[in-house]
Amino acid sequence: MKRFASDVKKYWNYMLYEAKSQLKAEVANSYLNWIWWILEPLLLMMVYAFVFGFLFKHKEENYNVFIFIALALWDNFNRCIKASVTIVKRNKSIVSKVYLPKYALIISNMMVNTFKMFICLLIVFGMLIVNRISIDWHILEIVPIIANALLFTFGCCCILAHMGVFIEDMSNVINIVLRFMFYLTGIFYNIGTSIPKPYSTILLSCNPIALFIDSLRNCMLEKMSPNWILMLIWFVIGLGVSAYGVYTIYRYENTYVKVI
């Protein structure tokens, strides 16, 4: 734990700089590239709104904002997880030449994706204004929800980064798992109203991402507080997963180079 704190402090600047330069590198080729950070989720949202809102006649108030909130959080989770599975291998040139705690790679990658998520959230605020949806102090509750989501994501990423080193076809499996999760997370439908009672409760308490997304929607659209007990439980689980992930990485990271 102590070691984690001192390492994070030591490598914080590097992680930040690495994240910044990653973003910069994305923009470097053309000055319009950053527009894709906005366009991609926006267009995806339109696709979902068209397919599910128009073709399937899904009835949900402010359906576009409803989808967009979910996409912002889901994309962040999805990208972080996918990247972390191969992160050690992709950074072979660094890993085989200097020592750095391997989760530093994960954190800087998360910074990049979180930055993009914040852009999406800004768009959400813009949409709230355009759609004339009133907000109140409940909006502040998105901060702990997002922090909670990030913690859980970090933990998962650490463990998957570790497994990804030793298991070659991990990314194939993860893609399927993520797709399955995507449909169970209620990106384009409301779990609470679309799924019959006992199952929806189970889903919302057992799938943390679904819970986080549902809570975010409640805060922003319905002016409702999240279920703090469930939040607390998932916070503790997130903490546990992260601690276990960091511990595993510390324990095995020195053998990674031998495998890749």
Added chain:
Amino acid sequence: MSEVSITVQDVTIRYKSVKSYSIKRNLLRLKPVESKNFEAVKNVSFTVNKGEILGVIGKNGSGKSTLLRALANIFSADEGNIDLHGNSISLLAIGVGFKNQLTGRENIMLSGMLLGFREKEVLSHMDEIIEFSELGEFIDQPVRTYSSGMYSKLAFSVTAILETDIMLIDEVLSVGDEHFKKKSYAKMKELITNNDRTVVIVSHSLDTLEKLCNRVLWLNDGEIKEIGPSKEIIKKYREFMK
């Protein structure tokens, strides 16, 4: 001079069971994977004093680079201990973490921080690095536009100017055109012969080692064959290799 800066005790490094695993492969095959045990370094012990220059020789695959990487903490020893007595250490590696899209200046920053330096420390050496690299105004151009010579000049300058207490060198480096080659070799020599710096060099160039090193460690199939004054050992090694 008698202060010890590296202590290596009974170090053994294995490449074995850590073979990567594939779900598909294991579903399709019923036989368990045979794990092969390969000891790259066996029971190696030695100490290096502060300011000393130790050369490491041996034929290909005798575990030289493995030993060096273990010293740099890139991977750990399976058995035994490596104690650096609190010194900072770096494996002289060229262009760590370079990103092609970024400018030379940004890459210096990134690479420097990756080598464990603070932002301020890198900044304070920035001008020196840029001057040494002779890149001039190209420093603010993206690295992908560099010629390969310019690239290695920059990479060399980063590692050469940012110094650590212990330096590990895998093959003596000299890069660039004739002029820069001489300059980098001279810089290298200056770095190596600094009395405060402990250096471990792996090289196949026996002449260089003979000139630079105080002592030489001869590895053969992962074991220490001999360690001692450079002239003596190198002479024996030459005979052995004939």
